[in-house]
Amino acid sequence: MQMSQKVESFVYHFGEMGSKWGFNRTVGQIYALLVVSDKALHANEIGEALNVSRGNVSMGIKELQSWQLINVSHIPKDRKEYYSPKGTIWDMANRVFEERRKREVDPTLSLLRDLQLDSPADESEAYAQEKMREIHDLLETITHWSAELQRLDPDKLTTLMKLGAGVSKILSIKDQFKRPKADAPSE
Amino acid sequence: MQMSQKVESFVYHFGEMGSKWGFNRTVGQIYALLVVSDKALHANEIGEALNVSRGNVSMGIKELQSWQLINVSHIPKDRKEYYSPKGTIWDMANRVFEERRKREVDPTLSLLRDLQLDSPADESEAYAQEKMREIHDLLETITHWSAELQRLDPDKLTTLMKLGAGVSKILSIKDQFKRPKADAPSE
DNA sequence: ATGAAGTTTCAGAAATTACTGAAAGTTTAG
DNA sequence: CTAAACTTTCAGTAATTTCTGAAACTTCAT
Structure with missing residues (x-):
């Protein structure tokens, strides 16, 4: 499969972006490619388009599935698996936020709560605990807020x-x- | 300098988190350490506390400065530079969002706009462009929104x-x- | 059961990123 | 101007992450 000039620069750029958003370059590229494709693609097409080994595509797909970002479909009489992005772009953004919250914020909140439990040994520890509490509260507020926002339908959200x-x-x-x-x- | 048990686990945890938020482990640790310290620290103290070379501390400090996250101060008769976090925890969160927007979102928006410029060569390119436009719009909406939110004072924000x-x-x-x-x- | 058509796994190689420490640079006091 | 007290830089090394490709596995048609 050959990518057009435009698609190519988009895909490469999103590879780089992806690597700052929690997955690696190839995973970002695979997702970007699927998003701009008007039909579902199978693993070989993906590997060929991106110049990446079959194994790497497989791992990338697996990663995207763990983020719940793609769908698998089949074509009658064809044994291959065809991949396409799940939901809208908005859904994608929500999923990524949600997933990162689970993977990063939740464990942090739980650590911070633990560290609050016993009382400070001295003044400097009291200071440290106070700061940790501030961070805890900030994370909690942001978490609640984004959870609420995700419940709003996209239209209302846009209005807001x-x-x-x-x-x-x-x-x-x-x-x-x-x-x-x-x-x-x-x- | 010796970190207390609590501070240590906090600092190490934030090292790991930091590496998912745009800076490396050491940079995350340095910032975490500064946040929970009730007094400003100089580079040697930091290096000793974190078991990290002098050069690495210097690079980390430089990075934190580029994110505008720390302040430098001096003590009379002492030639060393003392570092402390700049602003509140909220300010920190704002800075990080802001800085990442500049470094990641803005270039993406500009690429997406470019790719919109000339008209699609065929149907599949039209599809790709449509998807790119959706992503562009999403990013732009989020950007505006977060810029507006940052203008609100923290109290109003909390109420909201x-x-x-x-x-x-x-x-x-x-x-x-x-x-x-x-x-x-x-x- | 067999093998063709596919997918996944994973050990080792390649690429990338981070860290060290010695040398070079800077600043200030005298 | 010199030297002491610091800070920064950066070449080389270490650590980490990602990728490849061959082998193992799965599924299905016959």
Whole structure:
């Protein structure tokens, strides 16, 4: 399989990006290639297009499956497995966030909680624990927030995003509703 | 310098995390160590605490400076440079997002825009371009959104985050305000 | 059961990334 | 200007990660 000029630069670029986003170059390239292909591809086509060994393609596919990013399909009378991206681009972004949360943030939160458990031996340890608590709280807030956002349907999300900084205005509207007799004159 | 048990596990863990967040293990460890230290540290202390060469500490410091994550200070009559983390934990998170946006997202957006420029040669190229446009739009939306969020002060942000999925309710309130004579009955 | 058509595994090789430590560079006090 | 006290650089080495390709495995048609 031959990639067009455009597809080629896209695929190579995403290989590099992928390596900063939690998977290696080849995995990034395979995913990028699948995304821009209008039909599902089998392993040999992929390997040929990317100049990569059959074994490497197999490992890449496996990795993408562990991220739940691809679908496997079959064509009647053909024994090969055909791969295509699962869901929309938005789904992909969500999956990657979600998966990284599980793999990176959750273990960190759990470590930080453990380290909070026993009381500090001295002043400098108290300081360290305080900082760890701050990090814990930050991670937890971000985690909750992104989980909530993922529940919104893409349209609402887009509306919300377009709103941007306007959200702070909305917040005050909300305050008026919830507490019509607002008691915070300075804000 | 000797790290306490707790600080040690924190620092090592953040070394590993750091390597998934855009800098290498040592850089992550140095930053973690500085965050939990109640006083600024000089390069030798850092190297000794982390069991790492003087040269490596120097490179790590340089890297952290390029991310604008640390401050340098001096003590009268002492020629050494003392390092401490710059800003709050929130500032740190913002900086890292911001810096990665500049280094990774911006070049990607620019590539994707270029690839949109000339019209597709055939049907499959048209498909590829369409997908690239979707990715472009997604990245752009996320970029704008996070830029806006960074402008909010941390308190507002926290309120907003606590709100979570409640945002969709807020959105409808906003709709009532903006278009009291709403003409979209199906939404 | 057999073998053709495919996929996966994994030991070793290649490529990449990170680290060391000695030499070069910088800054300041006298 | 000199030397002491630091910091930075960078060539070579070490560690880690990724990739290859041959062998093992699986599945299915006959």
